Amino acid sequence: MLVLSNLNKTFNAGTINEVNALQEVSLTIEEGSFICVLGTNGSGKSTLLNAVAGTFYTDSGTIELNGKDITRWPEYKRACHVGRVFQNPFSGTAPNMTIGENLALAAKRGKKRGLGWGLTSTVLQELKSRVKTLNMGLEERLDSPIGKLSGGQRQALTLLMSSWVKPELLLLDEHTAALDPKTASKVIELTEKIVTAGKLTTLMVTHSMQQAVHLGDRIIMMHQGKIKYDFRGEEKRRLKIADLLSLFDDLRRKDQIDAGVVELLMKNYV
Amino acid sequence: MTLLVGSITIGLILALLALGIFISFRIFDFPDITAEGSFTFGAALSAALIVSGANPITATAVAFVGGFAAGAATGLIHTRFKINPLLSGILVMTALYSVNLHVMGKSNVPLLSQRTLFTWFESFSETVSGKDTLVNLIGWSVPAKDLWTLFFCLLIIVFFGLLLLWYFRTNIGTAMRATGDNDQMIRALGVNTKVMIIFGVALSNGFIALAGSMLAQFQGFADVQMGIGMMVWGLASVIIGEALIRDNSLGFVIAGAVIGAVLFRLLVAIALRWGMNPNDLKLITAAFVFLALVLPGFMKKTKKVKLIRTK
Numbered sequence A: 001m002l003v004l005s006n007l008n009k010t011f012n013a014g015t016i017n018e019v020n021a022l023q024e025v026s027l028t029i030e031e032g033s034f035i036c037v038l039g040t041n042g043s044g045k046s047t048l049l050n051a052v053a054g055t056f057y058t059d060s061g062t063i064e065l066n067g068k069d070i071t072r073w074p075e076y077k078r079a080c081h082v083g084r085v086f087q088n089p090f091s092g093t094a095p096n097m098t099i100g101e102n103l104a105l106a107a108k109r110g111k112k113r114g115l116g117w118g119l120t121s122t123v124l125q126e127l128k129s130r131v132k133t134l135n136m137g138l139e140e141r142l143d144s145p146i147g148k149l150s151g152g153q154r155q156a157l158t159l160l161m162s163s164w165v166k167p168e169l170l171l172l173d174e175h176t177a178a179l180d181p182k183t184a185s186k187v188i189e190l191t192e193k194i195v196t197a198g199k200l201t202t203l204m205v206t207h208s209m210q211q212a213v214h215l216g217d218r219i220i221m222m223h224q225g226k227i228k229y230d231f232r233g234e235e236k237r238r239l240k241i242a243d244l245l246s247l248f249d250d251l252r253r254k255d256q257i258d259a260g261v262v263e264l265l266m267k268n269y270v
Numbered sequence B: 001m002t003l004l005v006g007s008i009t010i011g012l013i014l015a016l017l018a019l020g021i022f023i024s025f026r027i028f029d030f031p032d033i034t035a036e037g038s039f040t041f042g043a044a045l046s047a048a049l050i051v052s053g054a055n056p057i058t059a060t061a062v063a064f065v066g067g068f069a070a071g072a073a074t075g076l077i078h079t080r081f082k083i084n085p086l087l088s089g090i091l092v093m094t095a096l097y098s099v100n101l102h103v104m105g106k107s108n109v110p111l112l113s114q115r116t117l118f119t120w121f122e123s124f125s126e127t128v129s130g131k132d133t134l135v136n137l138i139g140w141s142v143p144a145k146d147l148w149t150l151f152f153c154l155l156i157i158v159f160f161g162l163l164l165l166w167y168f169r170t171n172i173g174t175a176m177r178a179t180g181d182n183d184q185m186i187r188a189l190g191v192n193t194k195v196m197i198i199f200g201v202a203l204s205n206g207f208i209a210l211a212g213s214m215l216a217q218f219q220g221f222a223d224v225q226m227g228i229g230m231m232v233w234g235l236a237s238v239i240i241g242e243a244l245i246r247d248n249s250l251g252f253v254i255a256g257a258v259i260g261a262v263l264f265r266l267l268v269a270i271a272l273r274w275g276m277n278p279n280d281l282k283l284i285t286a287a288f289v290f291l292a293l294v295l296p297g298f299m300k301k302t303k304k305v306k307l308i309r310t311k
Ligand SMILES: Nc1ncnc2c1ncn2[C@@H]1O[C@H](COP(=O)(O)OP(=O)(O)O)[C@@H](O)[C@H]1O
Pocket: A011, A012, A019, A020, A021, A039, A040, A041, A042, A043, A044, A045, A046, A047, A048
C-alpha cells in the first residue's frame, strides 16, 4: 500500500518561472491496485511519479510505502522496492552493455551486489526462459548490446527488468508514448500481462484515454498539480472515452475562464 | 635492442597507468586529472618507504592504497559536494603536490643503491641465468636480466589486466560499468551511483599510483614532477589501443589499453632516437590526443558529405 499525504512540490521557487507542480496531493493506493493517471500536459503527472521514486524530495508531505516512511529515502534506496519504466526508451537500459548484462543487473535489484560472477550459467538459463516469454526472439541475442535494439524492444525489456524482482510498486510514466501505435499496443499488452500475473501495485501515467478506460481498476485525473477526479470500482468500469474527453474539456474551459478573469482584472486595475 | 627491451618494459609499467585512465575515462567518462598527482604519490610513497628500509612489495602495495585514497577523495568531492569532475581532480592533484613533497622530504629521491622490486628481478636473473649473461635474441645480444625484468613486468600487467577483467564481470563490477553507461537506469535498479563513482575513481588512481611506484623503482628515482602530463599519456595509450582493436568487448578493450601503452612508449622511444627534442614530447603527445579525439568525428562528417554527393 502506498500512502501519499499532502505532497507539495514547487520548482524554481521565488523566480518568475515558479511552478507549483504538486499541491497538497494526497492519495492512497491499495495493494494490488492498478491506477491510470491522466492529465493535461504539465499537470504534474511525471512530477508525482518522480516524487514517489525519489528523483527529488518533496517540499512537504509524507510518502509511505507498505508501512515504511520513505519520504527522505534517496532514490537508489527506494528503487530496491520500486520498479520503474521511463517514457524515453533510452532511459531504462545501459546501451553499451549486453541484453544479458542488463537483465542480470535487474535480477539483483534490491539485493546485495558482491564479487560473485554476474552472468553465471544458471542466471543465463533463467534469463533465456524469461526473455522467451516476450516472443521477440531476443533470447538468442543476449550477447548483443542493448543499444542496438528498437525502442519497442528496449521498452519491453525495461518492463521485464522493472518487474524481475517483484516490486512493491511499479511506476510507468508514459512508457509507450515514444513508440509507434503498433509497438505501443504490444507493450501495453505486455504491461497488462506482467501486472496481472504479479498482482503488482501499479501507477501508470498515460496520454491515451483508451488505455485508461481499458486498463486498471482506477483512474485519477490531474490538473495544475492537483488530483481533480478519482474514479474507482463500478464508476471506473462504466467510464467511457467520451466521458473522459468531456472532463478534459471542462478543465480547459475553466482554465480559459480563469485566464479571462485575470485579463479582465489586469485591464481594470493595473 | 637493449633500448627496445627497456622501452617495452616501461611501456608495460605504464600500461597500469593506461588501465587506470581506462577506468576513469572510458568506464565512467570522468576526466580525472587526479592521475597526475596520484602517479607521483605512488612513486613518492614507495620511494620514501624503500629508503627507510621497507620491503619493496609493502612499498608498492602502500602506493596502491595511497592512490586509492587520493581517488576516493576526488570522487567524494565530486559526488558529495557536487563539484565538477575536472575541478575535483584539480583540487586533489594540487593538494597532492604538497603531500608528495612532504612524503619525499625533497623534490627528488634516488633509489639506485636501494633494494627495489627490480633488484629482486635482477638477482632472480643472476641465480637462474648467471651473472652478466647475454642472451642472443634474433641476432642481437641482450642482457638476460633485462629480459627477466621484462618478463616479470609482463606477468604483473597480465595479472592486473585479468583481475580487472574478472572484476568488471562480477555483480558489483557490472553495476559499476552500468553507472558509467546510464546512471539513471542503474539508480532505478537500486544502486548507489555515488558510491560506485567514488570507488571507481579510487580504483583508477590505485592503478595509476601503482604505475608511478613501479616506474620510480625501475628508473631508480622518484621525482615530484614525474606525474606531469601522465593523464594525456594514459589517454593516448587507451586511444591507440582502441584504434588497433576495434572490438569493444571488455577483454579486448583491456588488452587494447595494454598494447596501446606499450606501442605508444615504443613510438616515443623511436621518435626520440630519430632526434626529436625531448622538450617537445608533451606538446606532441597533446597534439596526438587532440587529433585522435577530433579525427573520428571529422571523418564521419566528410563521409556523410561524400554520401550526399554520390547521390
Ligand atoms: N525539474 C524541473 N524543473 C523545473 N520545472 C519542472 C521540472 N519538472 C517539471 N517541471 C514543471 O512542473 C510542471 C509539471 O510537469 P510534469 O510533472 O512533467 O507534467 P506532466 O503532467 O506533463 O508529466 C510543468 O510546468 C513543468 O514545466
